[in-house]
Amino acid sequence: MSDSASKDNPEQAEFRQHCRDWLCDNTPAEPSFRLPISALEIMTEEQLTYLKDWQKSAYDAGLVGCDYPVAYGGGGRTNCQRIANEEMHRAKTPYMPNIIGLGMAAPTLLQYGQEELKKHLLPRLFSGEDIWCQGFSEPGSGSDLASVQTFAQRDGDAWVINGHKVWTSLAHFAAWMIILLRTDKTQKHGGLSYFVVPISSALDQGVSVKPLIKMTGETGFNEVLFEDLEVDDGLRLGALGHGWQVATTTLLHERDAGELVTPRSGGMKNAATHNANTTNLIDLARKTQYNGKAAVEDPLLRDRIMRQLIRETALEENQRRTRVPALLEHPARLQLQNKLLRSEIAQETSALALEVAGASASLYLGDQNAPAAGQWPLAYMSTYGNTIAAGTSEVQRNILGERVLSLAKSK
Amino acid sequence: MAQPDDYGFSEEASLIKDSARKFFKNNFSTDKLHRMVADNSDSSRAPESLWNKELWQQLLELGWTLLAVPESAEGLGLPAVAVAGLVEEAGRAAFPCPLLATLNATYVLAACGDSGNAALKEIAEGATATLALTNRTGSWRLQDTEVSATQRKLNGTAWFVQDARKVDRLLVCAKKDTGHSLYWVASDAPGITVHADRIVDLTRDQAHVEFLDVEAEEICEDGLKALEQAFPAIWTMLAADVIGAAEWQLQTTTEYARTRTQFERPLGFFQAVKHPLVDVMIQIDEAKSLVYNAACAIDHEPQRAAEYAHMAKASASETAAFASSRSVQFHGGIGYTWECFVQLYFKRQKHSQLLWGDAAWHRARLADIVLGKID
Ligand SMILES: Cc1cc2nc3c(=O)[nH]c(=O)nc-3n(C[C@H](O)[C@H](O)[C@H](O)COP(=O)(O)OP(=O)(O)OC[C@H]3O[C@@H](n4cnc5c(N)ncnc54)[C@H](O)[C@@H]3O)c2cc1C
Numbered sequence: 001m002s003d004s005a006s007k008d009n010p011e012q013a014e015f016r017q018h019c020r021d022w023l024c025d026n027t028p029a030e031p032s033f034r035l036p037i038s039a040l041e042i043m044t045e046e047q048l049t050y051l052k053d054w055q056k057s058a059y060d061a062g063l064v065g066c067d068y069p070v071a072y073g074g075g076g077r078t079n080c081q082r083i084a085n086e087e088m089h090r091a092k093t094p095y096m097p098n099i100i101g102l103g104m105a106a107p108t109l110l111q112y113g114q115e116e117l118k119k120h121l122l123p124r125l126f127s128g129e130d131i132w133c134q135g136f137s138e139p140g141s142g143s144d145l146a147s148v149q150t151f152a153q154r155d156g157d158a159w160v161i162n163g164h165k166v167w168t169s170l171a172h173f174a175a176w177m178i179i180l181l182r183t184d185k186t187q188k189h190g191g192l193s194y195f196v197v198p199i200s201s202a203l204d205q206g207v208s209v210k211p212l213i214k215m216t217g218e219t220g221f222n223e224v225l226f227e228d229l230e231v232d233d234g235l236r237l238g239a240l241g242h243g244w245q246v247a248t249t250t251l252l253h254e255r256d257a258g259e260l261v262t263p264r265s266g267g268m269k270n271a272a273t274h275n276a277n278t279t280n281l282i283d284l285a286r287k288t289q290y291n292g293k294a295a296v297e298d299p300l301l302r303d304r305i306m307r308q309l310i311r312e313t314a315l316e317e318n319q320r321r322t323r324v325p326a327l328l329e330h331p332a333r334l335q336l337q338n339k340l341l342r343s344e345i346a347q348e349t350s351a352l353a354l355e356v357a358g359a360s361a362s363l364y365l366g367d368q369n370a371p372a373a374g375q376w377p378l379a380y381m382s383t384y385g386n387t388i389a390a391g392t393s394e395v396q397r398n399i400l401g402e403r404v405l406s407l408a409k410s411k
Numbered sequence: 412m413a414q415p416d417d418y419g420f421s422e423e424a425s426l427i428k429d430s431a432r433k434f435f436k437n438n439f440s441t442d443k444l445h446r447m448v449a450d451n452s453d454s455s456r457a458p459e460s461l462w463n464k465e466l467w468q469q470l471l472e473l474g475w476t477l478l479a480v481p482e483s484a485e486g487l488g489l490p491a492v493a494v495a496g497l498v499e500e501a502g503r504a505a506f507p508c509p510l511l512a513t514l515n516a517t518y519v520l521a522a523c524g525d526s527g528n529a530a531l532k533e534i535a536e537g538a539t540a541t542l543a544l545t546n547r548t549g550s551w552r553l554q555d556t557e558v559s560a561t562q563r564k565l566n567g568t569a570w571f572v573q574d575a576r577k578v579d580r581l582l583v584c585a586k587k588d589t590g591h592s593l594y595w596v597a598s599d600a601p602g603i604t605v606h607a608d609r610i611v612d613l614t615r616d617q618a619h620v621e622f623l624d625v626e627a628e629e630i631c632e633d634g635l636k637a638l639e640q641a642f643p644a645i646w647t648m649l650a651a652d653v654i655g656a657a658e659w660q661l662q663t664t665t666e667y668a669r670t671r672t673q674f675e676r677p678l679g680f681f682q683a684v685k686h687p688l689v690d691v692m693i694q695i696d697e698a699k700s701l702v703y704n705a706a707c708a709i710d711h712e713p714q715r716a717a718e719y720a721h722m723a724k725a726s727a728s729e730t731a732a733f734a735s736s737r738s739v740q741f742h743g744g745i746g747y748t749w750e751c752f753v754q755l756y757f758k759r760q761k762h763s764q765l766l767w768g769d770a771a772w773h774r775a776r777l778a779d780i781v782l783g784k785i786d
Contacts, residue, residue: 007416317700407679
């Protein structure tokens with residue numbers, strides 16, 4: 001596999017060195033408490049504060065928002081976020097809490113926000129001071145996102161919002177929400193507009209947030225109810241009735257297929273942040289007895305473990321090949337597979353880990369006899385969050401079939 | 412050694428790949444292929460080696476078999492990624508020719524050190540060659556040859572010899588009392604009998620080759636070492652051929668799913684057709700990324716070349732099977748006919764899937780490297 005540092009241009013090489021130097025002294029120590037698998041399951045203020053502190057210090061050091069303009073609090077660099085991400089990953093830092101802000105709100109704001117709004121919101125987003133959430137899904141609108149019903153009624157220069165969003169990750173900590181609203185009931189896609197709306201400052205003044213509990217027992221997503229919330233027209237992103245186009249930018253970035261690289265850190269491996277990857281799977285198979293010998297010596301399990309290793313390596317190599325245009329059949333073909341593959345491969349890998357663990361796979365978090373501290377059952381269940389959220393695997397296959405293979409739309 | 416991020420896939424490599432694609436597009440349509448190899452559907456016919464020698468001559472003139480020959484033997488010495496690009500295009504065209512066979516011999520000869528140079532020069536001058544080392548059970552273990560050598564005379568039979576009736580030279584692995592050696596011999600030398608196999612694949616030929624007191628030149632004492640060094644390239648090139656052919660299967664089948672209508676809709680509207688086609692695409696892309704990673708490793712990370720080549724061939728073998736299965740199924744009745752082009756690729760891919768080790772075989776070898784060997 002490649003060593004990407006060997007391909008850096010001078011700006012990237014210098015920046016990489018800066019990242020390395022800074023991370024060498026400033027990578028935070030592991031916390032004394034358990035962190036969830038991802039930011040989407042942050043449950044306590046303690047967890048949130050630790051992670052926010054990390055994001056703020058990384059931002060102050062120039063490792064967050066590197067490729068955004070200086071005027072909006074960015075680093076004003078070109079193609080450097082990937083470098084920062086690689087170095088943060090290598091340094092095994094914690095992950096950043098404001099992932100919806102960084103990954104979805106920021107690129108959408110940059111492309112569609114009014115000047116003043118960008119200057120006001122982006123720096124606080126990058127530093128993690130403001131946590132963001134995404135209000136797209138509704139009880140009646142999931143995969144068919146363009147059918148959302150939450151309605152914004154025009155009232156002079158303002159809009160009055162009523163409706164019901166659901167599965168809203170991080171809403172319980174959020175200052176702001178990106179939201180897809182209906183401004184015209186007579187047409188489907190063309191009746192949508194895209195806004196940013198305040199959450200924490202509007203609690204009990206038009207907004208209420210109710211936590212929902214996931215199958216893992218964790219919290220992290222919520223219902224958000226809007227009752228006559230009044231917002232200014234300046235909070236609209238893009239033209240009236242163009243909400244669908246704006247949402248496309250958000251969704252592309254959500255699926256790692258957008259133009260801007262999302263600031264992303266996290267490689268820290270404590271007992272609680274357990275990745276569903278083959279390194280951990282092989283580690284488990286070495287430690288587990290299976291039919292009288294180490295699981296790693298069982299020919300059938302070896303075959304299945306190798307299948308996972310091969311697919312995991314292929315996914316990494318897909319990313320690398322994305323950067324070599326001469327080896328691409330279609331410009332978006334690999335990028336649009338990313339989210340689908342990442343979530344499905346992790347699902348298969350963690351499912352296999354449960355089989356390798358055998359009877360011990362019944363032991364969950366907190367059981368002292370559980371292999372890997374009971375993380376595998378949690379990791380496995382968590383992968384369903386990823387094959388469902390951000391466009392289900394079925395919807396991803398529709399998109400690939402229609403956009404890349406030009407097959408007839410399934411609707 | 413670390414790999415360059417762009418696989419070292421240079422502008423030159425890109426040019427070669429593009430021009431190969433154009434060459435086949437302009438000179439060798441699938442229609443021509445069908446007329447050439449599928450003229451006779453009688454399965455009791457004698458095995459034939461059907462190919463277009465004139466077109467092959469043009470390819471020789473373009474220098475395609477020179478690419479992998481080291482500069483010291485008057486070749487171009489291009490990196491394996493550039494060669495893989497060419498092979499991918501030849502696979503897409505399912506072009507019957509001894510390109511892969513000759514490349515295989517080239518990589519083994521190049522691993523023989525100076526003693527391989529004279530033979531490599533012959534290849535540089537246009538000679539074609541193939542490997543003869545597999546036994547009658549089709550074992551892919553490199554040491555399992557049935558041919559033996561005593562006092563520079565070869566005896567025994569080599570099985571599953573690829574494109575044996577197209578090539579000028581054989582590179583034979585034979586056992587002698589001190590170990591395994593490699594021999595270079597003309598394919599029509601006295602004492603050699605080429606028995607053509609009846610095979611499923613219409614785009615290749617295959618034979619078992621009998622040696623009876625054949626005088627041959629020993630060119631490598633430690634034959635197994637040379638084979639071990641060369642095989643990652645051999646697996647990788649076959650995998651490159653497979654992904655090219657699979658891309659043809661994908662494009663041809665999606666085209667059909669866009670145009671054929673049933674229940675007032677194009678077939679591709681139905682997710683039972685759409686989603687598996689997407690899965691074919693996903694498998695091709697995984698295999699393709701692994702092919703270029705393995706090819707790059709051959710020149711830049713040789714200590715891991717075998718590991719990556721096992722990944723590439725395992726992934727390509729699965730892709731070959733799945734793309735073939737869906738290509739016939741989604742063409743319906745027409746897909747089941749001799750007339751329809753998908754059968755040609757179906758058969759070629761079945762052959763490629765198994766050749767030099769199927770997916771399970773490569774995963775087992777990979778496990779030996781990654782997890783350690785078991786008894
Ligand atoms: C952990 C998690 C976090 C989330 N966070 C957020 C968030 O922060 N903000 C937000 O807005 N939303 C969020 N979501 C919601 C998520 O985007 C939706 O759950 C998702 O889009 C699916 O919608 P649905 O749940 O209504 O399922 P449905 O759309 O009802 O789908 C049910 C099943 O039918 C299948 N299906 C539906 N349509 C088709 C079709 N056309 N073809 C084939 N199969 C189809 C689906 O694939 C699925 O298997 C989150 C979800 C999860 C699980």
